[in-house]
Amino acid sequence: MARVFGFKGCRKIRGSQIRNLLETKDVFLFDCDGVIWDGEHAITGAPKVVNSLIRHGKNVFFVTNNSTKPRENYVHKFYRLGFTDVMQEQIFSSSYCSALYLKDVAKVNGHVFAIGCEGLLKELRDAGVALTDEMDSPEDTIAKCALTPGVKAVIVGHDDTFTFLKLAKASCYLKDPNCLFLATDSDPWHPLRDGRILPGSGSLAAALEVASGRKATVIGKPSRFMFECISSQFRGVDPAQCLMVGDRLETDMLFGANCGLDTMLTLTGVSQMKEAQDYKDSQHSTNQSFVPDYVVDTIADFLPAFEDMD
Amino acid sequence: MARVFGFKGCRKIRGSQIRNLLETKDVFLFDCDGVIWDGEHAITGAPKVVNSLIRHGKNVFFVTNNSTKPRENYVHKFYRLGFTDVMQEQIFSSSYCSALYLKDVAKVNGHVFAIGCEGLLKELRDAGVALTDEMDSPEDTIAKCALTPGVKAVIVGHDDTFTFLKLAKASCYLKDPNCLFLATDSDPWHPLRDGRILPGSGSLAAALEVASGRKATVIGKPSRFMFECISSQFRGVDPAQCLMVGDRLETDMLFGANCGLDTMLTLTGVSQMKEAQDYKDSQHSTNQSFVPDYVVDTIADFLPAFEDMD
Numbered sequence: 001m002a003r004v005f006g007f008k009g010c011r012k013i014r015g016s017q018i019r020n021l022l023e024t025k026d027v028f029l030f031d032c033d034g035v036i037w038d039g040e041h042a043i044t045g046a047p048k049v050v051n052s053l054i055r056h057g058k059n060v061f062f063v064t065n066n067s068t069k070p071r072e073n074y075v076h077k078f079y080r081l082g083f084t085d086v087m088q089e090q091i092f093s094s095s096y097c098s099a100l101y102l103k104d105v106a107k108v109n110g111h112v113f114a115i116g117c118e119g120l121l122k123e124l125r126d127a128g129v130a131l132t133d134e135m136d137s138p139e140d141t142i143a144k145c146a147l148t149p150g151v152k153a154v155i156v157g158h159d160d161t162f163t164f165l166k167l168a169k170a171s172c173y174l175k176d177p178n179c180l181f182l183a184t185d186s187d188p189w190h191p192l193r194d195g196r197i198l199p200g201s202g203s204l205a206a207a208l209e210v211a212s213g214r215k216a217t218v219i220g221k222p223s224r225f226m227f228e229c230i231s232s233q234f235r236g237v238d239p240a241q242c243l244m245v246g247d248r249l250e251t252d253m254l255f256g257a258n259c260g261l262d263t264m265l266t267l268t269g270v271s272q273m274k275e276a277q278d279y280k281d282s283q284h285s286t287n288q289s290f291v292p293d294y295v296v297d298t299i300a301d302f303l304p305a306f307e308d309m310d
Numbered sequence: 311m312a313r314v315f316g317f318k319g320c321r322k323i324r325g326s327q328i329r330n331l332l333e334t335k336d337v338f339l340f341d342c343d344g345v346i347w348d349g350e351h352a353i354t355g356a357p358k359v360v361n362s363l364i365r366h367g368k369n370v371f372f373v374t375n376n377s378t379k380p381r382e383n384y385v386h387k388f389y390r391l392g393f394t395d396v397m398q399e400q401i402f403s404s405s406y407c408s409a410l411y412l413k414d415v416a417k418v419n420g421h422v423f424a425i426g427c428e429g430l431l432k433e434l435r436d437a438g439v440a441l442t443d444e445m446d447s448p449e450d451t452i453a454k455c456a457l458t459p460g461v462k463a464v465i466v467g468h469d470d471t472f473t474f475l476k477l478a479k480a481s482c483y484l485k486d487p488n489c490l491f492l493a494t495d496s497d498p499w500h501p502l503r504d505g506r507i508l509p510g511s512g513s514l515a516a517a518l519e520v521a522s523g524r525k526a527t528v529i530g531k532p533s534r535f536m537f538e539c540i541s542s543q544f545r546g547v548d549p550a551q552c553l554m555v556g557d558r559l560e561t562d563m564l565f566g567a568n569c570g571l572d573t574m575l576t577l578t579g580v581s582q583m584k585e586a587q588d589y590k591d592s593q594h595s596t597n598q599s600f601v602p603d604y605v606v607d608t609i610a611d612f613l614p615a616f617e618d619m620d
Contacts, residue, residue, distance in 0.1 A: 141470065143502055160451065164472040164509070171499060171507040188520045189481060192453055197481040199474070199521035207517035210498045211509035 008263070008291035010280045012273075019305035021294065027242040028053055029230075029261070031221075032064040032074075033190070034247035034269020035299065037081055043268050045300025047082030052306045054085045059237070061230055062086070063244075065185035065220040065251060067095040067157035067201060069119040070126070089233070094184035094201075094220035095120040097229050098155055099127035101219055106180055108152045113173050115166050115204065116157035120184060124155075134169075142168035151176070156208055156216065157184035158201045167207055174212035181212065185220030187251060191270060221246075222254035227261075245299060249276055249290040257289040265292035266299050318573070318601035320590045322583075329615035331604065336551040338363055339540075339571070341531075342374040342384075343500070344557035344579020345609065347391055353578050355610025357392030362616045364395045369547070371540055372396070373554075375495035375530035375561065377405040377467035377511065379429040380436070399543070404494035404511075404530035405430040407539050408465055409437035411529055416490055418462045423483050425476050425514065426467035430494060434465075444479075452478035461486070466518055466526065467494035468511045477517055484522035491522065495530030497561060501580060531556075532564035537571075555609060559586055559600040567599040575602035576609050 013021065030036055036046040053060050062074075069077070071091045078086040098120065102108045111132045114121055124131060132148040140146075142165060151173040159166070173179050187200035205216045219225050231237050239260040246252020247269025253276075256263035265276055279290040296302075323331065340346055346356040363370050372384075379387070381401045388396040408430065412418045421442045424431055434441060442458040450456075452475060461483040469476070483489050497510035515526045529535050541547050549570040556562020557579025563586075566573035575586055589600040606612075 142506055142508060147506075160474045162474040162477070164470045167472070167509050167513065168507065171509050171513075172505075175505065175507060188523065195482075195485065196452055196457075197478065197485060197521060198452055199477050199481050199517065203477065203481075203517045203521035206520040207509065207513045210516040211507065211513035213498065 008280065008288055009293050010276050010291050010295060011293065012295045014301060015304065018296070018302055021243065022302065022305050025241055025243045027059040027237055029061045029063050029242060029244045031246035031248070031252050032062055033066060035245060035266055036083070038268070042081040043298060043300065045298065045303055049299050049302045050083050051085045056306070059234065060090060062091045063221060063226045065094045065187050067093060067120045067184040068117040070122040071096050073119070092226050092229055095123040095157065097226050098182060098184050098219045099123045099129060100229055101182065101225060102129050102153060103127045106153065108180065110150055110152035111148050112153045112155060113151050113170060114155050115159050115162060115170060116155065116184065117159060120157045136165060140165060142172070145169070147172055151179055153180035153182060155182040155184065156201060156205050159204060162204055167211060170208050171211040174214055181214050181216045183216035183218050186218045221251040222258055224258050227259040247271060249279060253292050254289050263292045264294040264296060266296050268298045318590065318598055319603050320586050320601050320605060321603065322605045324611060325614065328606070328612055331553065332612065332615050335553045337369040337547055339371045339373050339552060339554045341556035341558070341562050342372055343376060345555060345576050346393070348578070352391040353608060353610065355608065355613055359609050359612045360393050361395045366616070369544065370400060372401045373531060373536050375404045375497050377403060377430045377494040378427040380432040381406050383429070402536050402539055405433040405467065407536050408492060408494050408529045409433045409439060410539055411492065411535060412439050412463060413437045416463065418490065420460055420462035421458050422463045422465060423461050423480060424465050425469050425472060425480060426465065426494065427469060430467045446475060450475060452482070455479070457482055461489055463490035463492060465492040465494065466511060466515050469514060472514055477521060480518050481521040484524055491524050491526045493526035493528050496528045531561045532568055534568050537569040557581060559589060563602050564599050573602045574604040574606060576606050578608045
């Protein structure tokens, strides 16, 4: 099938097509939620796929916008769900990459106000970032609460203890134009069981963008920064040799497009084939960045390829 | 000074110019915060201006996006600060107008989930709107909390007890495309003393828009709806006879432009002359809607006109 330059294929592949693709790629980047697991359940066959790729000498990385857990918890989760060959160095979470950004790129020297879960706070502390430590009481209001002087950055990630006071304090810190404004990611929401919705970091960041009149620098996908973190730690990673596998067109596929990687949509998560096809058929050329090169029902479709390769 | 058609004047007026304007207008719409008062302090001279307009037979209305207080509290505040001639019928708050919208326009028949202060909740209850009454405990999470079935509308206003759980519940209700999504107003933030920032309803609405993937219908300024509420209750209000006086270009001046009213910026609040001039000088024709027709330092500049008029 001829590939038209500038337009992604959105091509459903199987069998020998998958084997050929696996043979041409050296580096596999996987999103986690909806790709290799769904909450506390591994996607059927996914552990065997990941372990097989590693044993066949492929470089495998995990790029997740989920900022709720520190990487060491991810290592335990990988092991618990049967991904027995994954090591901490392969895991690039938006929390970890945010810490890298603050230390190595922004070289922040001073206090950081963080809105987020323990996963974000621990990665920041582990990287040596100094967090503000005002002790707010439930009676505190923004008109009369403690504010740390000279805060150098505000970072917002997923936070299920988000409150109006946190939003207001962050808005006050961001009045200083020298105070950096970061978001771990811009994910709008996440699906829960029973059709419920979990608002994402992108939702909290939007509130803060409006209240502060500023735009956040986004660390996670679709920003290129996570790929830059991988490239700086693993020399010789060539975009042409990479395949980005994800379940969300607006984050994973766009991330791949932004980094010059071939992309694969797996249909075990948020986005479905019709949405990909709609983007492909769209008249807006910018929508082409959301279109995957390849589509599989599940990464378990990789399994027969290994039988051939063995 | 010749007035170029299609372009607002941004004209600083004083003395006899103000007297002439007051004589040609029958209806005066005032924003409150930053125009007639600043927190618990009346703008110097403002009570005398408002009382004089009323005594000279002018129709005076107050259009405020502040949704935190029910109208009866506003009556007390007006009286307390010296605006002794103001009655409840003259006050159009975003809370009151939201209740009118739900009852008279949307004709909502079922439960409404409200994110807001007591001012909003009371106006809704007074209008006969049925509010959800789930009792959340601090341990509740969105994965396992009570959700009222068949919620017909979600409304978001200023709420200093805003939490992640409220945001998440609202996002779940809005999955039903038949569930209306309203915002009392889209104000991004409000100034506090000491340079602190109070995030506005627009900030909370933005979070919910991202988490739900939907756009809120905005009740307050700059939407036309508040003016429609006035017109429906006071027949014969002619836009050509109205002057809208406010302190914020992006809400008050745009509201006036949207409703076909002449507009006046007073410099006792958020927006300053330079911002108005920048909009006027902008190449984007849409920015002309933010430009006031007239500018005064304070509405106390009206006072000499009454001396002439007496």
